[in-house]
Amino acid sequence: MSDASKKAQPGFWSIFFLFFGISSVIIGGGYVMVPVIQRAIARKGWLAEDEFYDLFALAQALPGPIALNAATFAGRRLAGLRGLLAGFLGVVLPPFVAILLVAVLLDNLAGLKPVQGFLKGAYAVVPGLVSAFAVNMVRKRNWTPVRAVLTCVASIAMIVSGSWAIPVFFVVAAVAWLSEGWKRC
Amino acid sequence: MLELALVFLKIGLASYGGGWTIVGIIKTEVLGRNWLDEAAFADLVAIAQITPGPVALNTATMTGFRVHGFLGAVVATLAVVAVPLILAIVVGMLAKKHFAAGSRLSEALKSATLGLLAMTVWAFAPSMASAWYVPVLSVLAFCLSMFTKLNPVWIILGAGCMGALVFTFL
Numbered sequence: 001m002s003d004a005s006k007k008a009q010p011g012f013w014s015i016f017f018l019f020f021g022i023s024s025v026i027i028g029g030g031y032v033m034v035p036v037i038q039r040a041i042a043r044k045g046w047l048a049e050d051e052f053y054d055l056f057a058l059a060q061a062l063p064g065p066i067a068l069n070a071a072t073f074a075g076r077r078l079a080g081l082r083g084l085l086a087g088f089l090g091v092v093l094p095p096f097v098a099i100l101l102v103a104v105l106l107d108n109l110a111g112l113k114p115v116q117g118f119l120k121g122a123y124a125v126v127p128g129l130v131s132a133f134a135v136n137m138v139r140k141r142n143w144t145p146v147r148a149v150l151t152c153v154a155s156i157a158m159i160v161s162g163s164w165a166i167p168v169f170f171v172v173a174a175v176a177w178l179s180e181g182w183k184r185c
Numbered sequence: 186m187l188e189l190a191l192v193f194l195k196i197g198l199a200s201y202g203g204g205w206t207i208v209g210i211i212k213t214e215v216l217g218r219n220w221l222d223e224a225a226f227a228d229l230v231a232i233a234q235i236t237p238g239p240v241a242l243n244t245a246t247m248t249g250f251r252v253h254g255f256l257g258a259v260v261a262t263l264a265v266v267a268v269p270l271i272l273a274i275v276v277g278m279l280a281k282k283h284f285a286a287g288s289r290l291s292e293a294l295k296s297a298t299l300g301l302l303a304m305t306v307w308a309f310a311p312s313m314a315s316a317w318y319v320p321v322l323s324v325l326a327f328c329l330s331m332f333t334k335l336n337p338v339w340i341i342l343g344a345g346c347m348g349a350l351v352f353t354f355l
Contacts, residue, residue, distance in 0.1 A: 025338060027345065029240040031305055035330070036337045043336070057294035060301060062276065063200050064269025065207060065239040072273040084277065088270060095238025096262055099246045100255070102232055110231040114349040119235060121348020122341050124319045127309035128326030129337050134302040136331070137295075147296055154300025159307045166201045169297045176293035 009079055010046055012086045018044070019071050019090025024098075027119070028126045030067035033091075035133040037070055046078055050140045061173065067091060150176050186253055186260060192218070193245055193264035200241060200265070207241035208233075211248060220252050242266070 018040055026033050034056060041047045047055075055077055059069035068091050075087025102109055109115055141147070154172040161168045192214050200207040208230060215221050221229070229251060233243035242265065249261025313320050326340050 022338070023238045025237055026341060027235065027237050028341060032337070032341065033239065036341075039334075039336050043334075053295065054291045057291060057298040058276070060298045061294050062269060062272045063198055064266065064272070065200065065241040067239040068242065068266060069269055069273065072270065073277070076273065076277045081274065081277075084273060088266070088273075091238065092242065092262065092266065095236055095243050096246055096258070098236040098238070099232065099243050100250065100258060102236055103247065103250050110228070110235055114353045115235055117352025118345040118349040120316075120352060121322070122345035123312070124316075124322040124348070125326035125340055125344045126323075127306065127313055127319070128323030128328075129330055129340065130302070130309070131306050131323075132327045132330035134299070134306055137299060137302070141295060141299075142292075147292065150296045151299045154296055155303035158300045158304040161304075165301065165304055169201075169301055172300055173293050173297040176296040177290060180289040180292055 010044070010083075011079065012082050015075050015078060015083050015086035016090045019075070019087050020094055023067075023091045024094040027122050030065050030070075031130045031133075032126055033067035034070050035129055037067070037074060038133070041074060041078075047074065049136070051077075053137045053140060056137075061169075146179050147176070150179065186257065188218075189249060189253060189257055190260050190264045193249070193261045194267060196245070197265040197268040200269075208244050211241075211244050215248055221248070225251065 019037070022033060022036050022040060026036055038049065038052045038056075041052060042049055052074065055073045056070055059073045060066060062069055068088070071087035071091045072084045073087075075083035075085070075090075077083070079086070150172065154168075154176075157168050157172065158165045196207065196210050196214060199210060212226055212230075215226060216223060226248075229247045230240075230244060233240050233247050236243050242262065245265040246258050246262045249257035249259070251257075253260070309323075313323065322344055326337075326344070329335050329340055330337055
């Protein structure tokens with residue numbers, strides 16, 4: 001662990017409220033929440049951008065909604081088990097409350113014109129935001145020729161693999177892991 | 186109720202990547218068990234979409250609520266996050282060292298993760314072609330997000346409010 005992260009270790013409540021706030025307002029699914037989380041944490045000075053991408057790669061390799069995994073891993077990195085729980089509760093509570101309110105009180109909410117318009121607008125920016133996140137991750141990576149080739153092959157393989165994407169994910173990870181070791185010997 | 190818990194435990198274990206994959210898995214399970222019909226499930230996903238938070242989580246909460254009321258919502262939500270939460274704790278404790286930035290495993294996972302991201306971006310192609318304003322807003326959002334320090338929250342909320350105004354009054 002670097003000194004910078006120790007110096008700025010946030011407490012349970014500040015982590016909780018950060019994720020609570022993000023989870024309360026973000027519409028559009030996990031891949032949108034991830035860049036928002038990244039920006040928010042970087043702005044607070046809690047975690048460097050490239051460190052977040054390392055966490056994200058690991059979060060991606062485990063089952064579970066990606067936004068939730070990103071939050072628990074970022075929380076753990078920031079403040080150990082306390083931070084993990086803070087991230088978890090922060091992400092889970094707002095939608096849980098919101099969804100029960102909507103289900104009980106506003107059953108026809110989805111049919112209202114302003115709501116439909118809001119959704120159309122909000123979902124229209126999702127491809128742009130996710131692409132920007134991907135490009136930033138590419139920019140911040142420490143590239144080697146082997147990594148570049150593997151990443152290109154992985155991208156093409158997953159695009160054509162359809163429902164086999166997850167097995168392909170692990171095959172790529174395994175091949176990449178072997179190639180990293182072979183280089184160091 | 187026990188069945189509900191077990192099904193969502195299983196879904197939590199098998200859920201990889203973005204929300205929409207998980208919604209697909211939930212759909213198969215729920216329709217296959219005749220808990221809900223297709224129209225009711227579509228309704229439920231619509232609500233999961235307009236409520237904030239991860240869509241996969243919202244769909245699980247909503248399904249539990251429709252099938253078994255409040256208690257069902259609690260059970261389904263806890264069950265779907267149980268495996269990811271436990272794994273996060275265990276992996277975090279076991280592997281502090283191995284997952285340090287720039288480590289062998291972390292770099293290997295990054296290659297695969299970038300592949301998965303590429304697939305996700307590729308999967309947006311149909312939505313980009315669905316209406317003229319989607320590519321326009323997406324390119325705008327991309328530039329704002331790349332070249333300014335603006336928090337993406339404002340981009341989403343801004344686009345949403347614009348959409349609400351335009352769609353209501355035009």
